[in-house]
Amino acid sequence: MSYSTDPAVRGTGQTVKLILFWAFVGIPLLWGVSQTIANATKMFR
Amino acid sequence: MSALSWLDREHIVAKPGFSRWMVPPAALCVHLCIGQAYAFSVFNLPMTKLIGITQGAATQAHLPISQVIAHAHSAPGDWRLTQLGWIFTLAIVFLGLSSAFTGTWLDRVGPRKAMFTAACCFGGGFLVSALGVHLHQLWLIYLGYGVLGGCGLGIGYISPVKTLITWFPDRPGMATGMAIMGFGGGAMIAAPLSVLLMHAFSTPTHVGVAETFVVMGVIYFCFMMVGAVMVRVPAPGWQPAGYVVPAAARKLITVENVHVDQALRTPQFYLLWWVLCLNVTAGIGVLGQASAMSQEMLGGRITPVAAAGFVGLLSLFNMLGRFFWASTSDYIGRRNTYFVFFLLGIVLYAVVPTSAHIQSVALFVLCYLIIISMYGGGFSTIPAYLKDIFGVRYVGAIHGRLLTAWSAAGVFGPVLVNYIRQYQIDHGVAKADAYTVTMYIMAGLLFIGFLCNYFMRPVHERHFLRVGQSEGLTGTEEAAQ
Numbered sequence: 001m002s003y004s005t006d007p008a009v010r011g012t013g014q015t016v017k018l019i020l021f022w023a024f025v026g027i028p029l030l031w032g033v034s035q036t037i038a039n040a041t042k043m044f045r
Numbered sequence: 046m047s048a049l050s051w052l053d054r055e056h057i058v059a060k061p062g063f064s065r066w067m068v069p070p071a072a073l074c075v076h077l078c079i080g081q082a083y084a085f086s087v088f089n090l091p092m093t094k095l096i097g098i099t100q101g102a103a104t105q106a107h108l109p110i111s112q113v114i115a116h117a118h119s120a121p122g123d124w125r126l127t128q129l130g131w132i133f134t135l136a137i138v139f140l141g142l143s144s145a146f147t148g149t150w151l152d153r154v155g156p157r158k159a160m161f162t163a164a165c166c167f168g169g170g171f172l173v174s175a176l177g178v179h180l181h182q183l184w185l186i187y188l189g190y191g192v193l194g195g196c197g198l199g200i201g202y203i204s205p206v207k208t209l210i211t212w213f214p215d216r217p218g219m220a221t222g223m224a225i226m227g228f229g230g231g232a233m234i235a236a237p238l239s240v241l242l243m244h245a246f247s248t249p250t251h252v253g254v255a256e257t258f259v260v261m262g263v264i265y266f267c268f269m270m271v272g273a274v275m276v277r278v279p280a281p282g283w284q285p286a287g288y289v290v291p292a293a294a295r296k297l298i299t300v301e302n303v304h305v306d307q308a309l310r311t312p313q314f315y316l317l318w319w320v321l322c323l324n325v326t327a328g329i330g331v332l333g334q335a336s337a338m339s340q341e342m343l344g345g346r347i348t349p350v351a352a353a354g355f356v357g358l359l360s361l362f363n364m365l366g367r368f369f370w371a372s373t374s375d376y377i378g379r380r381n382t383y384f385v386f387f388l389l390g391i392v393l394y395a396v397v398p399t400s401a402h403i404q405s406v407a408l409f410v411l412c413y414l415i416i417i418s419m420y421g422g423g424f425s426t427i428p429a430y431l432k433d434i435f436g437v438r439y440v441g442a443i444h445g446r447l448l449t450a451w452s453a454a455g456v457f458g459p460v461l462v463n464y465i466r467q468y469q470i471d472h473g474v475a476k477a478d479a480y481t482v483t484m485y486i487m488a489g490l491l492f493i494g495f496l497c498n499y500f501m502r503p504v505h506e507r508h509f510l511r512v513g514q515s516e517g518l519t520g521t522e523e524a525a526q
Contacts, residue, residue, distance in 0.1 A: 011062070014062065014063075014064055017067070018064055018066055018067060021067060021070045021071075021275065022066075022070050024070065024074075024271065025070045025073040025074060025077060025227070026070075028077065028234050029073075029077060029227070029230050029233075029234065031234065031237075032230060032231075032232075032233030032234035032235075032236075032237065033230070033233055033361065033364075035233065035236075035237040036233045036357045036358075036360060036361050037357075037361070039353070039354060039357050040354040040355075040357040040358045040361075041354070042354070
């Protein structure tokens with residue numbers, strides 16, 4: 001059995017859900033990375 | 046029907062139209078939380094002053110937590126750092142034990158039940174630890190974060206691995222790399238989050254650790270449960286569009302399956318155990334001593350403040366390396382990726398003393414950033430390597446057992462670095478040169494790892510699972526194979 005993972009085939013709802021879910025994990029991760037970089041650059045100054 | 050039947054594997058089979066790209070963030074929900082373990086040390090200093098701070102004379106307005114701690118003193122009855130160090134050690138030991146003992150169960154029940162169990166253990170571990178801090182009973186923290194939390198770490202770590210490999214048979218390295226990258230990134234979220242929460246709950250006479258544990262336990266439980274709810278396993282026989290299942294085995298990539306118990310009877314399992322153990326030993330010793338090492342090797346050119354920034358950069362490259370190297374392994378092969386780790390690692394460890402000798406901060410930092418990226422890459426590439434050697438069917442359980450190599454390296458690496466340094470200093474070697482021998486020993490360990498990787502061969506066909514042999518699998522999983 002094979003069903004497509006092509007974005008054109010998937011519904012808009014699926015795409016929105018995908019974006020929201022990635023944002024759910026991506027935003028905290030980016031926040032953590034930005035804090036780390038900010039501390040690193042501040043300390044090397 | 047049981048109230049918890051929604052956790053069962055048969056309830057999480059993806060319907061047509063489900064995007065497989067929903068699965069990596071579900072895995073990240075778990076790994077971003079359990080990656081907190083690397084940042085647990087931020088609680089150590091505050092927890093040495095739980096009693097002392099109540100007797101303090103600090104009367105200033107609400108100070109940042111760092112200053113509250115700095116103004117406080119330890120009192121008789123306060124815990125010592127050496128006692129608190131056992132919390133993390135216990136957690137890592139139970140990570141290895143739980144992943145080894147629950148891998149087969151996890152393969153049977155599926156990722157949702159495993160993630161739910163991990164969320165209960167990890168979140169619950171924080172709550173028990175909060176009680177331990179509140180009652181000032183250290184054994185409760187050992188039991189809570191160390192044992193219960195450690196089991197959450199182990200079960201959570203391996204829970205999404207097989208699912209991701211099944212969803213991404215065309216890019217297994219990238220898929221597991223994304224999840225395991227989260228374990229590296231979790232510390233970068235947890236460290237500032239812990240400081241923020243302790244700042245919010247602290248007063249001049251109270252450090253706020255117990256309240257922080259409660260909030261973090263609840264947040265982590267909820268976040269991990271989102272992953273558990275969202276995760277899906279593919280329907281039986283599903284393949285990605287355009288993907289053609291290889292009909293025959295390629296060099297070091299099998300199309301057969303080896304049972305987890307049978308895998309333990311193959312030399313390949315032990316070669317891979319040593320490959321992981323030696324790669325992790327070389328990296329973990331550096332991670333634990335990075336701050337002191339950079340200051341001592343580079344004399345006055347690295348201040349304590351700059352060293353803390355250096356440690357932050359190491360965490361970042363540890364995380365990025367997990368994704369980069371595992372994804373690269375999809376193109377150049379797992380064995381070749383480990384050859385890069387070992388050969389490049391040997392060169393870099395050999396260059397580090399020279400960089401310190403010529404006082405080149407840039408070269409020193411660059412060497413360590415690449416070394417640490419390969420340390421992270423070792424973790425994230427191993428699941429796909431196991432899948433190549435032993436097949437997909439028992440990869441979760443086999444991965445769980447292989448993670449005992451991590452526990453061993455977690456003890457071996459720091460001990461090696463610390464004891465050799467001390468031995469050198471005791472025998473009159475200057476602090477700046479005390480790490481030189483350690484670097485060469487690390488290079489030697491990587492050479493042994495290179496040999497283990499060199500001797501890796503496909504598993505003999507007598508170990509393959511025979512038709513009808515399917516111990517411990519459910520009907521749904523049977524159908525999915």
